[in-house]
Amino acid sequence: MTATLSRADAEVAPAHEFAGTWHLTRLALRRDRVVLPIWIVLLSIVPASTVNTFTQFYPTVADRLALQAGANANPSYALLYGPPFDLTAAGGFIAWRMAGFLALLTGLMVVFTVTRHTRAEEDTGRAELLASAVVGRYAALTSALLVAGGASVLIGLVQAVSLLGAGLPAAGSIAFGAAEALAGLGFTAVAAVAVQLAEYSRTANGIGTAVVGAAFLVRGAGDSTVDARWLSWLSPIGWVQQVRAFAVERWWVLLLPAAFALVVGGIGYWLLPRRDVGVGILPPRPGPARAAPSLRTPFALAWRLHRGPLLGWLIGVAVVGAVFGSIASGIGDLVGSSPQAQQIFERLGGSHALTQAFLAAMAGMFAMVASLYGVQAALRMRGEETAIRLEPVLATSVGKLRWAGGHLVFAFFGTAALLLVGGLFMGLANGLRTGDVGGSIGDTLAGMLVQLPAAWVVVALAVAIFGLLPAYSAAAWAVGALALLLSLFGPVVNLPQAVLDVSPFQHPPKLPGQEFAATPIVWLLGVAVVALVAGLAGWRRRDVG
Secondary structure, eight states: OOOOOOHHHHTSOOGGGGTTHHHHHHHHHHHTTTHHHHHHHHHHHHHHHTHHHHHHHOOSHHHHHHHHHHHHHOHHHHHHHOOOSOOSSHHHHHHHHHHHHHHHHHHHHHHHHHHHHTHHHHHHTHHHHHHTSSOOTTHHHHHHHHHHHHHHHHHHHHHHHHHHHTTOOHHHHHHHHHHHHHHHHHHHHHHHHHHHHOSSHHHHHHHHHHHHHHHHHHHHHHHHOGGGGGGGGGOHHHHHHHTOTTSSOOGGGGHHHHHHHHHHHHHHHHHGGGSOTTOOSSOOOOOOSSOOGGGSSHHHHHHHHHHHHHHHHHHHHHHHHHHHHHHGGGTHHHHOSSHHHHHHHHHTTOOSSHHHHHHHHHHHHHHHHHHHHHHHHHHHHHHHHHTTOHHHHHTTTOOHHHHHHHHHHHHHHHHHHHHHHHHHHHHHHHHHHHTOHHHHHHHHHHHHHHHHHHHHHHHHHHHHHHHHOGGGTTHHHHHHHHHHHHHHHTTTTTOOHHHHTTSGGGSSOOTTTSOOOHHHHHHHHHHHHHHHHHHHHHHHHSOOO
C-alpha cells in the first residue's frame, strides 16, 4: 500500500496533509544541531568581520580610488565578484567581494539541507514508514523548507545586525541582509523542485548544486561582458548584487527573488502529489538486461558511479583555475600598496612576491574545495549501504575491503586529479599573461601538490567517520566545511593561530613563495593514513546497515 495522493486529491491540500510538520521540523533541527549552526554562524559573521580589514588594506582615499580603478579596468574581477559599484567605503567593498560568494554558499547549504530531510529519507525507506503513520503528505517537504528557509532568514538577519553593529549605514546593512536571505529562500525553492524530479538524493543534490553553480556562472558572464549585462538579471545571485547594498540601494530588486521563491516553491508543492514515495518525476534510464563485462569488478562499478560527478568537478576546477590565473598578475591593483595590506594577504597563503602569494593562496583554496569532492566520493559508500544496494554485492565473492577500495580510489586520486587540473589551467592562464608558461605551470602544480596531503586528511577523516560512526556520516561534511571556513576566513578576521592550526590546510608550505619543508607533509600523510586505517578497520568489523 503506497502513501500517495490521487490527482483529484492533489488539487487541494487539506490541513491533515500537513499533519506532523512541527514534529518533523523538530526532528530535522535535532539532526542538524551541529552542522547547521556552523553554517549559520560562519556565513553570518564574516561580512562584519572584514570591516576593519578593509581599513587596513586601503587606509587612504588614494588606495581606495586605485582599487576602484583597477576593478573597473579588469573584467576578470567582475567575473569573480560582480560589478564594483562603490569601493571607496567598507560597505561597498564587502558587498562587492562577498555578496555573490555568500549567496553561493547559502545556496549550497539549503540544497543539502532540503535533500537530506526529504529525498534522502525516501532513499532509506524512512519516509514511507512515516507516511504510513499520522504524517501528512506535505509534512516532510514543509518541515525541510522551514528549516532551510529559516536558516537563510536567520543568516540574513544576523548579517544585517552585525553590519549595523560595525558602524555601517543602516540602509545598506538591511539591503545586504535581505538580499542574502531572499537568495537563500530562492535556492530553497529550487531544492524543493529538485527533490521531486530526482529519484535519488545524490541526483537531487546534483540538480540543485548545478542550478546554484549555473546562477553564479551566468551572473559572472553577464557582469564581465559589456554586451551581455542582461544575463546578470537571469541569475538569483545577480539579483543579490543588483540590489546595490551600500551604493544607492535599489529596493525593488528584492521583489525578484521573493517572487522567484514563491513561484518555484509552488511548483515543488504541485509536483509532490504527482509522484509516488521513493520515485521521481524524471524516470531513471533503464539499464541493459545483462551487465557488460566491464562491470564485473568493484572498481568498474565504482567508476560507473563516480565518473559523472568527477567529470563535472574537473570541468569546474578547470574553468575556475583559468579565471584565477588570468587575474594573478594584476592582483596588486586590488590589494593596495600599504604594508598592512600585503602582510594580511601574505597571511592568507604565501610570502615574498604578491603574485606568488596569490597563487599560493589559490592553491590552498583549491585543495579545500577538492577535499569536499573527496568527502562526497567517500560518503558514496554510505549511500550505497543505506540504499540496500551494497548487500547484493557483498553476497557474491566481493569482500568489504575490496568493495570499499574501488570507491576510495576515486575519493583520494580523484582529489589529486582535481588539484592537478586546477593547477594546470591556473598556471597556463597566468603564464599566457606573463609570457612564462612553463615556469608558471611548474609553480602552480607544485603549489597544488604540496596541499594534497591536507586534502587527504579531510577525506581520510570522512572514511573514519563512515567506518566507525556510520550513523553520523553526515558529520564528515561538517569536518570539511570547518576546515575550509577556518582557512578561508580565519586569517581575514584575525583568529588566533591556535584556532587556525585546527585546519590541516594551515600546515603545508605555501608554494610558490616559500621554501619547501617536508616535515608538515609527512605529518599530514601520517594523520591521513591513521584515519584511513581506523575507518577501514571499523568498516571491516561492523555490520552492514
